[in-house]
Amino acid sequence: MVRVTHIWRHPVKALGCEAVERATLTTGRTMPFDRVWAILQQGGAFDPAAPAWTSKKAFNQGAKTQAFMAIRCAFDETANRITLTHPERPDITLDPDAEPQALLDWITPLVPAEQPQPAGIAKLEGNSLTDQEAPYISIIANASLAALSDMAGRPLEQERFRANIWLDGLAPWEEFDWIGQDIRIGTATLRVEARIGRCIATTANPATGIPDVDTLALLRKNCGHRDLGVFARVIDGGTVALNDTMEVL
Numbered sequence: 001m002v003r004v005t006h007i008w009r010h011p012v013k014a015l016g017c018e019a020v021e022r023a024t025l026t027t028g029r030t031m032p033f034d035r036v037w038a039i040l041q042q043g044g045a046f047d048p049a050a051p052a053w054t055s056k057k058a059f060n061q062g063a064k065t066q067a068f069m070a071i072r073c074a075f076d077e078t079a080n081r082i083t084l085t086h087p088e089r090p091d092i093t094l095d096p097d098a099e100p101q102a103l104l105d106w107i108t109p110l111v112p113a114e115q116p117q118p119a120g121i122a123k124l125e126g127n128s129l130t131d132q133e134a135p136y137i138s139i140i141a142n143a144s145l146a147a148l149s150d151m152a153g154r155p156l157e158q159e160r161f162r163a164n165i166w167l168d169g170l171a172p173w174e175e176f177d178w179i180g181q182d183i184r185i186g187t188a189t190l191r192v193e194a195r196i197g198r199c200i201a202t203t204a205n206p207a208t209g210i211p212d213v214d215t216l217a218l219l220r221k222n223c224g225h226r227d228l229g230v231f232a233r234v235i236d237g238g239t240v241a242l243n244d245t246m247e248v249l
Contacts, residue, residue, distance in 0.1 A: 023164075025238060079095070187238030198226050
């Protein structure tokens, strides 16, 4: 039997991940409170007066500032306040909408001087600033991560890969076989549409933000690709919770 072991959301794009026990998925939407905000970098093409989904190139991201990978967060939905922690920064709690400069001031010391600096906070009401324009949920089999860990010769952390839902009870890479099929997780139905190609952010240790495993090279050498996990679109909303079952329809 296939079951949900972890559910993650990432309220501010690239700035930490948070484990939750359940989530209510809506047809045609991403994970609730996932990538609601993003850090607009200098020169980034995002218009706050006419907000629309924008490529990740407009934002500061973990692929360029790998120190971001060591950020952790906790989001209070009721108060709209987020707590951020990092081993090199003091803990901070703020409202990204009401205190944007405080957020920029907190992360700027983590951004290398040669990179475009944080310039503002982007927000997209009713949608998410995920890397893909399509409203995807990301899903990974724990067995696939275990296989990559074997290649690395050490356990690799889920937090490197910023997926939303993790599943036990599958064979390594079995999720790739679902592309074009519908699956049910909890009471939600999703259509699996694509593999997830990985980027250099996954090479960074999520405890330190320092690169320590060349995940991309391991995937290319051993698998002939650099994919881990799949993207799925919610086609019938419902609730997903820890220990819920998953089935291919």
